[in-house]
Amino acid sequence: MISMIQFSDVLAWIHQLLSSCMAPWLVFIIELVVASVAAVVALLVCVIIMVYMERKVAGHMQLRHGPNRVGWHGVCQLFADIIKLLLKECFTPTRADKLLFVVAPVLSLCVSLLALAPISWGPGLVLWNTNIGVLFVTAISSMGVIGILMAGWSSNNKYALMGAMRSGAQIVSYELSAGLSIVAIVALAGTLNTGGIIESQANGWWILKGHLPAFFAFIIYIIASTAECNRAPFDLAEAESELTAGYHTEYSGMQFGIFYLNEYINMGVVSMVASTLFLGGWQPFYLPFDFAWAHTFNDIMALKFMETWPAWISWVSLAWPLVWFFGKLFLIIFFMMWFRWTFPRLRIDQLLKLEWKYLLPLSIVNLVIIALLVVLGLHF
Amino acid sequence: MKALYNYLKEVAFAFVSLANGLLLTLKYFVTPWKSIITENYPDNRNNPSVADEFAGEVILIHDENNEHKCTACTLCQLACPNNSIQIISKQVETEDGKKKKVLDKWVYHLEMCTFCKQCIDACPQDAIKMTNSYELSCFDRSTLTKILNQPGSKLKEKPKVTAKVQE
Numbered sequence: 216m217i218s219m220i221q222f223s224d225v226l227a228w229i230h231q232l233l234s235s236c237m238a239p240w241l242v243f244i245i246e247l248v249v250a251s252v253a254a255v256v257a258l259l260v261c262v263i264i265m266v267y268m269e270r271k272v273a274g275h276m277q278l279r280h281g282p283n284r285v286g287w288h289g290v291c292q293l294f295a296d297i298i299k300l301l302l303k304e305c306f307t308p309t310r311a312d313k314l315l316f317v318v319a320p321v322l323s324l325c326v327s328l329l330a331l332a333p334i335s336w337g338p339g340l341v342l343w344n345t346n347i348g349v350l351f352v353t354a355i356s357s358m359g360v361i362g363i364l365m366a367g368w369s370s371n372n373k374y375a376l377m378g379a380m381r382s383g384a385q386i387v388s389y390e391l392s393a394g395l396s397i398v399a400i401v402a403l404a405g406t407l408n409t410g411g412i413i414e415s416q417a418n419g420w421w422i423l424k425g426h427l428p429a430f431f432a433f434i435i436y437i438i439a440s441t442a443e444c445n446r447a448p449f450d451l452a453e454a455e456s457e458l459t460a461g462y463h464t465e466y467s468g469m470q471f472g473i474f475y476l477n478e479y480i481n482m483g484v485v486s487m488v489a490s491t492l493f494l495g496g497w498q499p500f501y502l503p504f505d506f507a508w509a510h511t512f513n514d515i516m517a518l519k520f521m522e523t524w525p526a527w528i529s530w531v532s533l534a535w536p537l538v539w540f541f542g543k544l545f546l547i548i549f550f551m552m553w554f555r556w557t558f559p560r561l562r563i564d565q566l567l568k569l570e571w572k573y574l575l576p577l578s579i580v581n582l583v584i585i586a587l588l589v590v591l592g593l594h595f
Numbered sequence: 596m597k598a599l600y601n602y603l604k605e606v607a608f609a610f611v612s613l614a615n616g617l618l619l620t621l622k623y624f625v626t627p628w629k630s631i632i633t634e635n636y637p638d639n640r641n642n643p644s645v646a647d648e649f650a651g652e653v654i655l656i657h658d659e660n661n662e663h664k665c666t667a668c669t670l671c672q673l674a675c676p677n678n679s680i681q682i683i684s685k686q687v688e689t690e691d692g693k694k695k696k697v698l699d700k701w702v703y704h705l706e707m708c709t710f711c712k713q714c715i716d717a718c719p720q721d722a723i724k725m726t727n728s729y730e731l732s733c734f735d736r737s738t739l740t741k742i743l744n745q746p747g748s749k750l751k752e753k754p755k756v757t758a759k760v761q762e
Contacts, residue, residue: 272624275624275630277623278623278630278632278633279633280627280635553617553624556620557617557619558613
């Protein structure tokens, strides 16, 4: 795709256009605002699709239709729900800690949006191109529990507090194996920069290039990140049947809506990280083999045949990495929904046993094997 | 070594059993036209598919001669957990001068019925059954108290055993 239009060209063109008519500091601020709004809007559109998808997946897996009243096959159901949530009163209990109660949803939303900063959406399309991208995401995503703990504590409700405490125990333990499986890929790629990790997969995704250990790391990461998102089968923080709604029992209206949104944003971020690390981010599917047919396949995947086409068609190829990025995003999100609507919820002791007795030892052994692979140069 | 082998076997078995569950739900997900069992109820009101076993309103079975099988033994009344059945019987004198208890009114309080099917199980004569009807709401509560035996109906005579012997 070298001769074709790149995202960096488009961004440079926009930068030039703004610089020609404004002061540099104003250009900087405008670019900052436009870029972050674009990222958040892209994510919110994803969330809208995810909520509809979740309800349909849930319905069909439970032998139901799912929403099918508002609009064609219920596509407008979410908008009706949002209008309902906006019209409802945001009720604060009398005995609640009022400041923390109001701050908690906003804080958890901010934290999960912060994790978007170093995500690479396409070639050259990254908000904050930093050399500690993956470290930043893991650090920020473990802060999400603060919002949940605040909500549980300030509600002054037993259910809410128990849900929040469980969530704390759960996120602290599952951070470990998620982190170790991320470290495995970082060891393979040799960089913490998200763009760099994706570019290191230009000849095949790590899940294929890293042999079986990378595949195990992927499975462990998916399990651990499902737990970090507080999603079933690890939804002990909410646990509808035991704790009514867990940490957001006392929330209503749009404050509840923000927690709901937050869950889906977290899912989105986790899936983006998983696709960046294991499935090559915006890279198309490449085969890591050195045969003639594999090269032909890789050339087709890289849209090499489009180079001879007229320039205006090659604009279409701009969307190609985005198609792969969002395709992988929704594939992993589908996996998480599939887990949620298949598995029953774990008990708190089973949850901690799974992490400390199974996932953590396995991921440590896995990391050692991957380190050996890297040292001996056995990966592709 | 044995402990390590058991540990790994447990992990592998866990993944296999999880995969079984995942495949089942995936099958449901990709073939919704086959697997979905809910009905688009108000839309398909004209031809809903209701299972034969569906427990709806209780009826007393009458045949073409307006005869039922109820002997007024009140076992259904005793079996009913919330008194929605009242069997009112009367004494009649047969031709050969014997006194006999026959059914006068089979009173069914639909408003108290929970459709538990225990009366159907209790009936020794199979005189009552449950229909598939489910649109049972109405505006006036008194219309829910029903008398199930049709006017003029009588007990179905059992075929005489002696008649068979004579043949």
